[in-house]
Amino acid sequence: MQGKWKKWLWIPVMLVLAFGLFKVSDYLKKDKQVDTASDLSTQMVEAKEAVKVMKEETLSYTGTIEAADEAVISAKIAGRVSQVNVENGAAVASGTTLVSLESQEYINAVTINRAIQQKADVNLSTVKANYQRIKTLYESGAVSKKDFEDIEVSLKLAEAEVSSATASLANAEESLRNCTVSSPIGGVVADRNVSTGQVLSPGAPIMLIKNISDVYMVISVEQKDLAGITRGMEAVVTLDSLPGRKFTGTVEIINPSANKSARVFETKIKINNNDNLLKPGMFAKAELKTGKTGEILAVPQNALTGKEGMFFVFTAEGDKANRRQVEIGQVVDQLVEIKSGLTEGQKVIVTNVNKLKDQDSIKISN
Incomplete structure (x- = not known):
């Protein structure tokens, strides 16, 4: 009877021990899960120090x-456009015909003025012959002084007519040549503002040629x-x-x-x-x-992140990533000048910076 009583006493003890072992196991399992979660939230990163480097000073x-060179193209005469030979962006050489104007009116003017000049030349030849004849007679006393003075006036008038006709012909020929609008320089056509049938005024810009x-x-x-x-x-x-x-x-x-x-x-x-x-x-x-x-403070380019025109780096402080706003300067051999926001020797994170947030847990691997 006493043996049976002792056996029953062991049952509660075993239950207590089993419950205790279960609790310990459950605690260890939860603790392991916490450690695992902590490991997963800690990011492995590399960090490098902000250092002073020498650089050639530059102005930005x-x-x-x-x-570097451009010409404003315009017509020198009034006229209607008969042909446009170029489009915007076309490459042209010096002397290239850009625009042609209707020329029949100017061809007619050349023909008329050439005929006038030829007539003036013939008249001058006749007057010169008369002048020589009367001069000889005057010198021999065969004609009066008035006759000689009259032929002198006629000669001067004939010479003036030839000069005037020659100038008019030259102007007509120049106008005919100006029916062709050419490029004075080599370059590229820009800002074309002319089309076939358009009536141009002298000096009005119709395009640019840019070298x-x-x-x-x-x-x-x-x-x-x-x-x-x-x-x-x-x-x-x-x-x-x-x-x-x-x-x-x-x-x-x-x-x-x-x-x-x-x-x-x-x-x-x-x-x-x-x-x-x-x-x-x-x-x-x-x-x-x-x-x-001069000497500047610099960090690797890959340490930088940017947002809305501002720049940031993450400094490694203990096991935390601390985001800092910085003012940057020039780039020198893959290093970025830091004008403010960091001091020499501070460690900046150079990997995974786009995945980091302020105060994230980190572990430096290098």
């Missing part, structure tokens, strides 16, 4: 591309920077519309007087454009090399 500008084998980038230089810019200074020009392309130019023209309203000095950078990639009106950026060097 934005500006617009324009043709873009060389182009200018036009920038505005503030007074404080003017002393640092000289003719012949090298510039590196880039365009957002031509990513990855860099163009080398030189400062060629510096306006000696400032714009009265903006108080800036118009400056032109000449760029070779043999491949015709640069078009008038394009927006461009230029870096002008001053020839001086």
